[in-house]
Every structure is written in C-alpha cells, then in structure tokens.
Amino acid sequence: MNLSTFVMRRLLHMIPTLLGVMLLIFVLFNWVGGDPAYILAGKISDPKQIENIRTQLGVNQPYWVQFWIFIKQVCTFDFGRSWATNELVSDVLLTRVVPTLTIMVPVLLLETILAVLFAVLVAYVRGTLTDRMVMLGCTVAMSISFLVYIIVCQWLFGFKLGWFPVQGWSDSFITNLVRYAPLPILLAVMVDLAPSLRLYRSFVLDEMNHDYVRTARAKGLSENTVMLKHVLRNAAIPILTNVGIALPGLFVGSFLLEVFFSIPGLGREVVESVNRSDFPVMKAITVYLAVLTMLTNLLVDVLYRWVDPRVAFK
Amino acid sequence: MQNRPLPSRLFCRNDAAMAQPALIKTFAAMLLSATCWLAAGSAFAQDAQPLKVLRTSFRVAETGFDCQRLSDVYSNDVCAQIFDTPLEYDYLARPSKLVPSLLREVPVPEQGGLVYTFRFKPGIYFAADEAFKGVKREIVAADLEYSIKRLVDPAMSSPNSWQVDDRIVGLDELAAKAKKDGKFDYQAKVAGLQLLDRYTLKITLKKPDFNFLYVFAMPTLTPLAHEVIEYYKDDITAHPVGSGPFKLVQWVRRSKIVLERNPEYREEKLDTTYANPNDEWDREVVKSIAGKKLPLLDRIEIYPIEAEQPRFLAFINGEHDLLPETPPSYAAQVMPNGKLSPTLAAQHVRAFVELQPELTYDSFNLDDPVVGGYDAQHVALRRAMAMGFNRGQEISIIRRNSAMAAQSPIAPGIVGYDPTFTAVDQDYAPARAKALLDTYGYVDRDGDGYREQPDGSPLSIEYKISSGGLSYLMLSQLWEKSMRAIGIRLNIVTVQFGDLIRDQKVGKFQLTGAAWIADYPDAQNFLQLFYGPNTGSSNNARFRLSAFDKLYEQAIAMPDSAERNALYREMNRYILAYVPWKLGVHRSYIHLMRPWVKGFKKHPMYHSRFKYLDIDAVAQQAGHQ
Numbered sequence: 025m026n027l028s029t030f031v032m033r034r035l036l037h038m039i040p041t042l043l044g045v046m047l048l049i050f051v052l053f054n055w056v057g058g059d060p061a062y063i064l065a066g067k068i069s070d071p072k073q074i075e076n077i078r079t080q081l082g083v084n085q086p087y088w089v090q091f092w093i094f095i096k097q098v099c100t101f102d103f104g105r106s107w108a109t110n111e112l113v114s115d116v117l118l119t120r121v122v123p124t125l126t127i128m129v130p131v132l133l134l135e136t137i138l139a140v141l142f143a144v145l146v147a148y149v150r151g152t153l154t155d156r157m158v159m160l161g162c163t164v165a166m167s168i169s170f171l172v173y174i175i176v177c178q179w180l181f182g183f184k185l186g187w188f189p190v191q192g193w194s195d196s197f198i199t200n201l202v203r204y205a206p207l208p209i210l211l212a213v214m215v216d217l218a219p220s221l222r223l224y225r226s227f228v229l230d231e232m233n234h235d236y237v238r239t240a241r242a243k244g245l246s247e248n249t250v251m252l253k254h255v256l257r258n259a260a261i262p263i264l265t266n267v268g269i270a271l272p273g274l275f276v277g278s279f280l281l282e283v284f285f286s287i288p289g290l291g292r293e294v295v296e297s298v299n300r301s302d303f304p305v306m307k308a309i310t311v312y313l314a315v316l317t318m319l320t321n322l323l324v325d326v327l328y329r330w331v332d333p334r335v336a337f338k
Numbered sequence: 339m340q341n342r343p344l345p346s347r348l349f350c351r352n353d354a355a356m357a358q359p360a361l362i363k364t365f366a367a368m369l370l371s372a373t374c375w376l377a378a379g380s381a382f383a384q385d386a387q388p389l390k391v392l393r394t395s396f397r398v399a400e401t402g403f404d405c406q407r408l409s410d411v412y413s414n415d416v417c418a419q420i421f422d423t424p425l426e427y428d429y430l431a432r433p434s435k436l437v438p439s440l441l442r443e444v445p446v447p448e449q450g451g452l453v454y455t456f457r458f459k460p461g462i463y464f465a466a467d468e469a470f471k472g473v474k475r476e477i478v479a480a481d482l483e484y485s486i487k488r489l490v491d492p493a494m495s496s497p498n499s500w501q502v503d504d505r506i507v508g509l510d511e512l513a514a515k516a517k518k519d520g521k522f523d524y525q526a527k528v529a530g531l532q533l534l535d536r537y538t539l540k541i542t543l544k545k546p547d548f549n550f551l552y553v554f555a556m557p558t559l560t561p562l563a564h565e566v567i568e569y570y571k572d573d574i575t576a577h578p579v580g581s582g583p584f585k586l587v588q589w590v591r592r593s594k595i596v597l598e599r600n601p602e603y604r605e606e607k608l609d610t611t612y613a614n615p616n617d618e619w620d621r622e623v624v625k626s627i628a629g630k631k632l633p634l635l636d637r638i639e640i641y642p643i644e645a646e647q648p649r650f651l652a653f654i655n656g657e658h659d660l661l662p663e664t665p666p667s668y669a670a671q672v673m674p675n676g677k678l679s680p681t682l683a684a685q686h687v688r689a690f691v692e693l694q695p696e697l698t699y700d701s702f703n704l705d706d707p708v709v710g711g712y713d714a715q716h717v718a719l720r721r722a723m724a725m726g727f728n729r730g731q732e733i734s735i736i737r738r739n740s741a742m743a744a745q746s747p748i749a750p751g752i753v754g755y756d757p758t759f760t761a762v763d764q765d766y767a768p769a770r771a772k773a774l775l776d777t778y779g780y781v782d783r784d785g786d787g788y789r790e791q792p793d794g795s796p797l798s799i800e801y802k803i804s805s806g807g808l809s810y811l812m813l814s815q816l817w818e819k820s821m822r823a824i825g826i827r828l829n830i831v832t833v834q835f836g837d838l839i840r841d842q843k844v845g846k847f848q849l850t851g852a853a854w855i856a857d858y859p860d861a862q863n864f865l866q867l868f869y870g871p872n873t874g875s876s877n878n879a880r881f882r883l884s885a886f887d888k889l890y891e892q893a894i895a896m897p898d899s900a901e902r903n904a905l906y907r908e909m910n911r912y913i914l915a916y917v918p919w920k921l922g923v924h925r926s927y928i929h930l931m932r933p934w935v936k937g938f939k940k941h942p943m944y945h946s947r948f949k950y951l952d953i954d955a956v957a958q959q960a961g962h963q
Contacts, residue, residue: 056834057834057836058834058835058836058837059836059837059839059840060836061836062836062837062839062840062843063835063836063839064495064497065495065497066409066496066497066498066500067409067497067854067876068500068875068876069497069500069843069875070874070875071843071874073495073499074843076492076495076517077495080492080493080495105572108401109401109402109575109591110402110404110407110572110575111402111575111576111591119591175647178647178648178651179647179651182648182651182655183651183654183655186655189657190648190651190652190655190657191641191643191648191651191652192641192652192657193590193593193594195588195590283644283645284645284647284648285648286593286641286642286643286648287593288590288591288592288593292592292644296399299835300835300836301834301835301836
C-alpha cells in the first residue's frame with residue numbers, strides 16, 4: 025500500500041472513532057457533568073429562572089437533538105460561546121493554546137533531546153557506578169510530587185535567589201519565552217526527564233544486546249558509529265512512539281504549572297470548564313484533543329517508515 | 339528669546355572698551371538661556387513625573403465585565419471601577435452609609451417605602467467609546483430604566499435579576515410577556531418605571547421596601563447606554579463602557595486586567611464628613627487624599643493569581659503594591675500573635691485586618707424526615723448536633739485563627755447586627771449534646787457505638803459537600819469526627835459543585851455547608867435566608883415558620899430603627915430555637931500594602947475602591963530599587 029492510500033484509509037477510520045468519542049463525552053456530561061443552570065443562576069434563584077436558563081442553554085431538549093447539535097458543531101468548527109463567560113469557544117482555544125505551546129514545545133524538545141542523550145550515555149556504561157547513580161537519581165526524582173517541585177523551586181529560584189520572576193505572563197511572545205517561561209520549562213523538564221531517561225535507556229539496552237551490534241563491532245566500526253548510527257536508529261521507533269503519545273499533551277499543557285505561574289493556558293481552562301460545567305468548552309477541547317491524538321498517531325506511523333524502511337504500510 | 343552667534347570681534351584685545359559691555363551682555367544672555375533651559379527642563383521633569391501605577395492581584399480569576407450577566411465578586415469589582423452607580427457607600431462611614439453618586443441626593447422613601455424618585459445630576463457623561471460615534475453621551479434617567487429592564491430580560495438569564503424581581507409594578511409582567519413572545523420590548527411602558535423628565539425616574543414598588551435603595555449601589559444596577567449594548571452585542575462582556583473613574587484598556591482573560599484613569603471623570607473629592615478622628619486609617623486617608631481630585635491613580639494592573647504561594651510571593655518580592663485577602667495559610671507568618679511580623683514591619687508594610695460581612699454555616703434540611711421537622715425531638719437532634727460540633731477546632735485548625743465564632747445569622751458591621759446577642763446553645767458542649775440525645779431517646783441500642791433513632795431505626799446522616807474544595811473537605815471530616823464523639827454516624831457525600839447547588843435548592847440533602855456574603859449592609863439580606871416563601875430560591879434550609887415570616891414581613895416594611903432591630907432580634911431567637919443552621923464563623927482577612935500606597939481603607943461592601951487610592955510614585959521607585 026502506498027503512502028497516500030494509507031493516509032486516506034486512516035483518515036476515514038477517524039470518523040467512527042471521533043463519533044465514538046463524541047458519544048462518550050455526551051454521555052459523560054449528561055451523566056456526571058453537573059447541572060450548569062444552577063451555577064449560572066447565581067446565589068438567589070427560583071425554579072422558573074433555572075428552567076429559563078436550561079431553555080437558553082438547550083439542555084432541556086431531547087438528547088438526540090442535543091447530540092445532533094453537537095455533530096453540527098464539530099462539522100462546522102463552531103462550538104458557540106462559553107456558558108460561563110460568554111466568550112466564543114474558538115477564541116478560548118486560540119488565545120489559550122499559544123501560552124500552552126510556549127511552555128510545552130520547549131519542554132518536549134529539551135526533554136526528548138536530553139533523555140535520549142543521557143539514555144545512550146548511561147546505557148553505554150551500563151552496570152557502572154555512573155549508571156547506578158543516574159538510575160537512583162531518576163527513581164528519587166520520580167518519587168517526588170510535581171507540586172513539591174513547583175512550590176520549592178518557585179520559592180528558591182523565583183523568590184530567594186531572584187533568578188526568575190515568581191509568576192507572570194505578558195502579551196509579547198519573546199518576553200514570555202525569555203522571561204516568564206524558563207522556570208516553568210525548567211521544572212517540567214526536571215520532572216519529565218527521569219521517567220523518559222529510564223525508559224529510553226531500556227530501549228537502547230534492548231538494542232545493544234542484538235547480534236547486529238556485535239557484528240558491527242566485529243567489523244571494527246567505532247563505538248560512536250555503533251551507538252549513534254546503529255543502536256540509536258533502531259531504538260528510535262519505541263522512542264518515537266513515546267514522543268508521539270506525548271504530542272497531544274502539548275496542547276493541554278500542565279494545569280499545575282499554569283496555575284502556579286499564572287500562565288493563561290489551556291490546562292487551567294480545561295479544569296475550570298469542568299468545575300463550571302461549561303459544556304461548550306469541554307466539548308471543544310475534548311474533540312480537538314481526540315482529533316489531535318488521531319493525527320499524531322498517523323504522523324508517528326508515517327514517521328516509522330521514514331525511520332525504518334523495513335516497516336510496511338498495511 | 340534669541341540666541342545669536344557671538345561676533346568674533348568681541349574677543350579682540352584692541353577693542354577692550356567695546357568688548358567689556360558686550361561680554362557682560364553675552365554672559366547675561368547665556369545666563370538667561372541657561373535659566374530658560376533649566377526652567378524648561380524643570381517643566382519637562384514635571385510633565386515626566388512617574389506614572390502612579392498600582393499593581394495588585396485577585397485570588398480568583400474574573401469572568402467578564404457585563405456586570406448584569408455575571409455575579410462573581412472579582413468581575414463585579416472591576417465593573418465597580420468602570421461604572422458609576424446611582425448611589426454608593428461613603429468611603430469612611432461605618433456602619434456603611436448610602437450617599438449619592440450619579441444622583442443629586444439619596445431618594446427619600448415616599449408613601450411609606452412604596453415610591454422612590456431618582457434625580458440624576460446633569461452633565462455626567464459616559465466615557466468616550468466608538469459605540470457613541472464621536473458624540474459625547476450624557477447619562478440620563480432613561481439609562482437606568484433601560485438597565486432595570488435589561489436585568490429581567492429572559493434572554494439575559496441574569497443571576498442578578500433577584501434585585502428587582504417581584505418588586506417593581508409591571509416589570510414582572512413585561513418579563514413574562516417577553517418569555518412568551520421570545521423578545522423583550524424595551525420600549526414598552528412599565529407602570530412602576532415612570533420617566534418624569536430627562537433626569538428623573540420614579541420607581542413604584544409592589545409593596546413597601548425600605549431596603550430597596552441598596553441595590554442601586556451595586557454595579558449591576560448602573561445606568562447602561564443601550565447604544566453600547568447594541569453595538570457590541572455578545573462581546574459586551576469585553577467592552578464595559580461606564581462613567582466611572584477608570585477605563586478598561588487591556589484584558590488578557592484570567593491573566594491581566596489593566597485599568598487607566600478616565601480623563602472625563604466627573605469632579606469628585608473625598609467627603610470627610612464621616613471620618614473618624616480616632617481611627618488611624620481614617621486619619622491617614624484624610625491626610626493623604628482629602629481635597630484632591632479623584633481618581634489619583636493613573637493606571638491599575640490586576641493579576642488574577644489563583645495559587646496562594648505565587649500571589650503571596652509576588653507581594654513579598656515587591657512585584658505587587660497591594661495584597662488584598664492575604665492567603666489564610668500565610669496569616670500566621672504575616673501576623674504572628676496578631677502583630678505584623680518584624681520583617682514586614684521593617685519594610686514599613688501596613689496591614690489592614692478586616693472581619694468580613696459574611697458568615698459560614700451548616701444548613702439542615704427541615705423537610706428531611708430524620709433531621710428536619712419542628713417538633714421537640716427533631717429540634718433536640720439538631721441542637722445536639724450543633725453543640726457537638728467542635729467549632730473551636732474549626733477556627734484554630736481549618737481557619738488558622740482567622741475567624742470569629744458567629745453568634746447569630748447576621749454578620750458584624752451590618753445594620754441590625756447586635757454584638758450583645760449570644761448563641762450559647764451553639765457553643766461546643768459535647769456532654770450537653772449527649773445528655774440531650776439521651777433525653778429524647780437517641781440512644782445506642784445495639785452497642786455498635788452509634789445511636790439509633792427513638793423508634794429504633796438506624797440514625798445515619800449525610801453531610802453533602804462539593805468536590806474540589808479543600809476547606810469543605812476538612813470541615814466535613816471535622817463534622818464526622820465531632821459527631822462520632824457524641825455517637826452520631828455521619829457520612830460524607832461528595833458531589834459536583836453544580837449538583838450540590840441543585841441539591842441544596844431542591845432539598846436533596848440532610849446537612850450541607852455554605853457561606854453567605856452580604857449583598858447589602860442590612861440584616862434583612864441574611865434573614866431572608868429563612869423566609870418561608872424563599873424556599874427553593876435562597877432558603878436552602880427550607881425553614882418555614884409562620885411566626886418568623888410575619889416578623890420578616892413586618893420588618894421589611896419598616897425603616898432602620900430601634901423597633902426594627904427589636905424584630906431582627908426576635909427573628910434571631912426563633913432561628914436559635916429551631917436550629918435550621920449550625921452557625922459557623924465570620925472569616926477575617928489581612929490586606930497588606932506597601933508604604934507608598936496611600937488612602938487605603940477597606941470598605942465592607944466593596945472588594946476594592948481604587949478611586950480613593952494614591953501612590954507615592956517616588957517612594958515606590960525608591961522601594962523597588
């Protein structure tokens with residue numbers, strides 16, 4: 025099967041998957057989502073007002089009508105306005121995704137590069153004191169809550185040492201990247217590095233035990249060539265899978281980082297929309313994440329072929 | 339002045355006679371030039387005075403600035419800086435006192451509290467906005483009429499419509515018609531809203547109400563320009579246009595709100611009539627801002643920061659000048675033993691401690707067959723539970739000593755609050771609670787450590803809380819522990835916030851926690867939570883006692899007086915007798931400010947009053963350096 029046929033087939037497969045996701049969101053919202061009318065009605069409200077709000081929101085229409093409206097919204101990319109703030113949902117997504125990506129893209133890049141680099145290095149010195157110390161460090165780092173990292177490092181680097189601002193965000197992308205983003209990025213990399221390093225080390229070790237590595241060495245290839253050209257290339261497929269799984273996460277950001285550093289990103293928006301039973305925002309974010317997940321999976325599958333030409337499209 | 343080039347001959351030695359006076363002239367000219375330059379420089383320096391910028395934070399993010407559509411404290415607070423209200427509370431008077439703002443005077447109740455006439459000051463204008471197409475737009479009485487109508491427009495689904503619902507003659511009928519027709523007729527005449535002339539609006543109520551005027555000090559009932567509402571339509575929430583002291587110039591949702599001085603703001607100065615010379619905050623306010631034209635700040639930057647640590651550190655770090663509502667977890671650090679910490683005192687930081695006009699409470703459902711009812715047995719159960727709850731631990735552990743035990747359902751600082759009124763039966767007394775339960779037959783029959791009901795059936799009570807609230811979770815755990823100690827089985831049930839509100843409104847609970855913040859400074863705002871006809875709207879306890887309701891109806895038709903306070907006291911006694919609530923606490927907050935922030939005095943009815951604040955910009959710059 026050639027690439028274009030493969031991509032077309034996968035895109036068609038996405039339609040029933042997306043419908044399933046939408047049905048799940050719809051059922052979950054109506055089952056456990058909370059009643060938005062009571063939140064919107066304010067502290068003094070009577071049953072008539074509640075009913076009026078439910079009519080305005082359309083939540084007292086038959087379920088099939090509500091689901092049909094949902095389908096139309098997904099098809100037209102128009103999710104209407106937030107029930108809580110009356111802001112256009114498209115604006116919510118567009119304005120919040122930039123701060124989120126400003127933090128999360130550097131995090132993913134740095135974390136992947138550093139984790140791969142260290143993984144190759146410690147795998148190469150497997151069993152030595154260095155390897156053991158790094159693994160111990162990773163285990164300790166993974167045992168500490170992200171919240172502890174944030175609280176301690178914000179106090180230490182932001183307040184005590186004054187290396188970074190304690191919190192904040194501006195309108196300028198450059199200011200954000202240079203001034204406000206470094207500490208959250210540093211923290212996220214610190215936290216994400218340990219599990220990735222351990223995982224990638226095991227991928228590299230798996231490859232190092234294969235016969236082709238012994239053969240390459242027997243042929244007299246340099247250790248650099250063996251490790252970087254042969255071992256790393258073969259370990260790249262599981263690494264790519266892992267990075268691919270993390271890709272949709274870029275777009276939802278980190279709730280804790282966003283709350284503690286006052287970053288107006290999507291992570292805070294997701295949690296707030298759930299708390300407020302703001303279904304239009306919840307719907308839009310979930311659908312958009314589902315689509316992103318499917319697209320990144322497709323991208324990763326295509327990249328497999330690029331990394332390893334032996335992989336065939338089926 | 340001219341500064342011509344000097345002729346070279348002036349410096350010729352041979353022409354000394356001529357040169358001497360010429361030199362003097364030249365020197366004089368240079369001196370004059372230098373003086374002019376210095377003067378110009380000094381004028382420039384005056385123009386280039388540093389801007390007075392106040393940076394502060396909100397502990398909860400705002401949602402928008404269509405103040406009629408939103409009801410959260412922080413959005414309303416920003417609206418209060420942008421919109422002028424017909425009335426406002428005097429900055430210094432305590433207890434709170436209504437004074438005119440857009441009106442010429444506070445309307446006098448006519449026909450026994452049935453009619454109010456609002457007379458607007460002429461010559462007050464909305465801030466310039468593109469919606470007005472370059473025309474200066476004066477505020478007139480019709481703008482308030484429009485605003486009142488908009489509040490009940492069914493399309494708005496306003497959470498603030500209670501402020502006028504079932505009050506103004508003909509208004510509810512217009513709203514009902516709009517609901518039927520699907521369109522609100524803003525041109526329709528309403529009998530209770532009568533425009534007497536360009537600046538006068540007469541409002542007629544369905545029944546006498548002496549607390550009616552309070553709602554006109556809220557930003558929800560500010561005069562609105564219909565042109566602005568029609569121009570911005572659904573985006574009105576991002577385009578607030580009022581006549582207030584500040585204008586919204588930048589809004590990064592949930593991240594940054596920037597307000598700047600409204601250059602067209604009306605002539606206003608601090609009224610010192612009610613200043614208390616014995617109050618150090620009043621003295622400082624008068625000294626700093628009396629006689630100056632308001633507002634004094636050029637720019638206000640507000641940063642919503644929901645996490646406690648960064649909000650606190652931003653102030654300690656000097657990034658912010660004012661820290662309203664210091665996070666309770668830092669209260670002990672900021673004011674150990676009730677005194678400002680030496681570190682902060684050394685930085686000349688000032689702290690304003692405010693007991694807020696609010697209270698927390700736990701509400702029983704009086705319709706519930708187990709905890710409800712008005713007979714002696716069920717009242718005894720509720721009273722025993724109220725006495726069995728360890729409120730001392732709530733204050734010391736959960737509230738970190740930043741709270742005061744409530745003695746009545748009315749908050750301090752509110753008209754009708756009686757500081758001498760005590761609720762002994764709500765004090766922690768587990769032995770008395772056990773004795774009361776034993777007396778009424780709530781005893782442990784099967785020896786499992788928990789009591790059964792008098793008829794022998796199991797006694798198990800649900801305490802309903804919303805998910806996500808740490809303090810409510812801690813409170814529910816304290817309830818469970820306290821009840822276990824007196825032999826009552828209490829189960830904690832956690833639901834979504836929206837569902838909790840629904841369950842509270844429809845009476846699907848046995849015991850639940852809540853808090854009430856005063857909307858206006860009168861005890862009626864608290865006591866309406868027990869008024870029978872309010873069951874299903876604000877009376878979540880579903881307390882229906884005709885004797886109480888009669889007193890309530892009597893009180894609402896009376897002006898503030900000793901007689902009315904006596905009625906309030908009597909109503910309090912009914913509440914203590916029937917125990918629809920376990921009274922909680924009145925929470926206090928510490929507001930911190932840098933020494934260069936001037937004119938601060940926290941008003942109980944406002945989150946902030948930026949128009950009275952000033953900044954010593956030179957001291958601020960020096961402080962930052």
